[in-house]
Amino acid sequence: MIRRNKKRIVLFMPHRADPGEGVRVSPDLLPLELLQIATLPDSEGYEVHVVDAMVHDDYLKRLMELCDGALLFASSCILGYQVTHGAEVARAIRQRFPDLPIVWGGWFPSVLPERYLEEGIADAVGLGQGEVTFHEIVQAIDNGTSLEDVAGLCITVDGKPHYTAHREVVGFDAFPDVPWHLIDFEQYVKLQNHPGKSKLRHRLPDPVDFPKGKELRIFSYFSSFGCPEPCTFCCSPEVTGKRWKAIPGDLLFERLEECRERFDFNIVRFQDANFGVAEKRSNAYCDKLIEAGSPYWWNATYEVETIARYKPESCDRLAEAKCHLVILGAEAGSEEQQAKIKKKIDIEKNLEKALGRIYDRGIATGTTWIIGYPGETRESMFTTIDVAAQMKHRFPGSASDIFPFRPIPGSEDYRNALEHGYQPPTTLEEWGSCLEYKMEIDDIRLPEDVVWRWRRYGATASFYDGLVHEGASSVLGLLQKIAGWRLKRGFYTFPIEQKLFDIYVRLSGQTQQDAIEIDRTSGVTPHPVQS
Ligand code: B12
Numbered sequence: 001m002i003r004r005n006k007k008r009i010v011l012f013m014p015h016r017a018d019p020g021e022g023v024r025v026s027p028d029l030l031p032l033e034l035l036q037i038a039t040l041p042d043s044e045g046y047e048v049h050v051v052d053a054m055v056h057d058d059y060l061k062r063l064m065e066l067c068d069g070a071l072l073f074a075s076s077c078i079l080g081y082q083v084t085h086g087a088e089v090a091r092a093i094r095q096r097f098p099d100l101p102i103v104w105g106g107w108f109p110s111v112l113p114e115r116y117l118e119e120g121i122a123d124a125v126g127l128g129q130g131e132v133t134f135h136e137i138v139q140a141i142d143n144g145t146s147l148e149d150v151a152g153l154c155i156t157v158d159g160k161p162h163y164t165a166h167r168e169v170v171g172f173d174a175f176p177d178v179p180w181h182l183i184d185f186e187q188y189v190k191l192q193n194h195p196g197k198s199k200l201r202h203r204l205p206d207p208v209d210f211p212k213g214k215e216l217r218i219f220s221y222f223s224s225f226g227c228p229e230p231c232t233f234c235c236s237p238e239v240t241g242k243r244w245k246a247i248p249g250d251l252l253f254e255r256l257e258e259c260r261e262r263f264d265f266n267i268v269r270f271q272d273a274n275f276g277v278a279e280k281r282s283n284a285y286c287d288k289l290i291e292a293g294s295p296y297w298w299n300a301t302y303e304v305e306t307i308a309r310y311k312p313e314s315c316d317r318l319a320e321a322k323c324h325l326v327i328l329g330a331e332a333g334s335e336e337q338q339a340k341i342k343k344k345i346d347i348e349k350n351l352e353k354a355l356g357r358i359y360d361r362g363i364a365t366g367t368t369w370i371i372g373y374p375g376e377t378r379e380s381m382f383t384t385i386d387v388a389a390q391m392k393h394r395f396p397g398s399a400s401d402i403f404p405f406r407p408i409p410g411s412e413d414y415r416n417a418l419e420h421g422y423q424p425p426t427t428l429e430e431w432g433s434c435l436e437y438k439m440e441i442d443d444i445r446l447p448e449d450v451v452w453r454w455r456r457y458g459a460t461a462s463f464y465d466g467l468v469h470e471g472a473s474s475v476l477g478l479l480q481k482i483a484g485w486r487l488k489r490g491f492y493t494f495p496i497e498q499k500l501f502d503i504y505v506r507l508s509g510q511t512q513q514d515a516i517e518i519d520r521t522s523g524v525t526p527h528p529v530q531s
Contacts, residue, residue, distance in 0.1 A: 355391060374413055
């Protein structure tokens, strides 16, 4: 029996994918959103509890016990299954504890706050950056003062949605370091090494030189908020005002060293939208790591134009500091579409240059592309598929994944999609399932010949990847070469190498699997990396 405590704050992280579908999201994603907003209340002695459905199978029982007599319940989500699951649990809490204040925040509630008020599962919705906003919400509820005086909220006043004063984005010096004691890291490590039968989503490839059989201990970290880029398909420009605030490079190293002493991790996954905005910071962090003997592998998101602008020495530092994977959002293959989405990558001049700078230093690249923007021409989509294929050919083993455009509320292209007849979901339930897509494209009606070419590219790319480690001299090496030739020339009519492979397998009496280990986890998130 947990003692009632008016200073208890209960924070809940919904499932990121539907376990009922046998899917799990990569367990190296720690509940950083909740740990960030807990920083100030925890430092002031509030009893904060983090319940994460990913590691707490008994999450509902835990929540019901913890919410009894608590000060407030809060949760967070981004577009996807989290919206459905989070709403479901919040309804159960509301029903059981009708007087318990419920607060929402995070990327999805930030772009559709009124929906949470209308569905009766929120007393306040925090918009955008949350550390200071959440602290002031806690104080207001604890002291019984009005939430109308807390900036950065959407609340209900006289039965109508009311937006309080705008909250400026602040630096990481405005709040203390993360209260890591609120999670049990070993629970995530256990899942990372024993994921069970579930299909894993958003799992990144391991470092190529990670010792076979060594225990994975992957830590995720949040070192910068926001992104200065104006990309039209992303909701970040409007939610963050294109601000970017980051922990300085030296301090970042020190803070992660403290975490390493505590958690003994061997890989760090940065959950920043755009880690590499400032070359000086990237270099400062790398220099500290190199000085310390580069004690762990790490991966982060960098922008194509950023890497093209960096000095070669700054890229050398990345390799020496054991950065094993750089994730870059290319998003469109034609200059025309690059201009339309305001990403403005000089594809001709800088794309291969930037990817080459990373790849040729032994660092994997993960590049993502989007097709099907509102009003996008067939020619533009074909160009994206062909450029993605050329990059796949040029950088074997590195992802060059193409995803269908998805209208994300709060983004410029969401409004464009509405003008092009897109019918958005209405309930949180519907919003929660609108992304279970990966290859589902009905609602954006891509031309058939584009879909055909996209799928042929996907099959050829996976085959090509599967043979990456095969020696060039071998039969399989030859088949990989043929697949590479087809990727480079965008020739998808007849997958000759795959037919030859079937014959090879039959003649050698092996199973397909024996013949080649095809790593099916493409390893790059199906969403536009904003960098
Ligand atoms: C890292 C990242 C991922 C990671 C991890 C995501 C995660 N947290 O689970 C991975 C790669 C798994 C991922 C996947 C996807 N992502 Co993503 N992702 C991001 C990215 C780059 C950073 C988000 C993040 O985790 N930051 C770390 C935490 C600490 O920061 P934060 O979320 O910003 O939290 C702060 C505030 O939001 C706020 N806050 C957060 N929670 C709460 C709660 C309360 C009560 C309060 C008051 C405040 C508050 O305070 C925090 C501290 O300031 C963003 C942002 C961006 N610019 O692109 C996109 C982003 C969140 N992703 C997006 C999308 C669409 C997806 C996918 C659905 C793509 C796909 N099609 O599969 C999947 C969904 C998978 C899933 N459900 O898990 C969209 C979300 C749109 C929306 N409005 O919901 C974003 C905004 C990008 C975009 N294109 O617009 N993503």
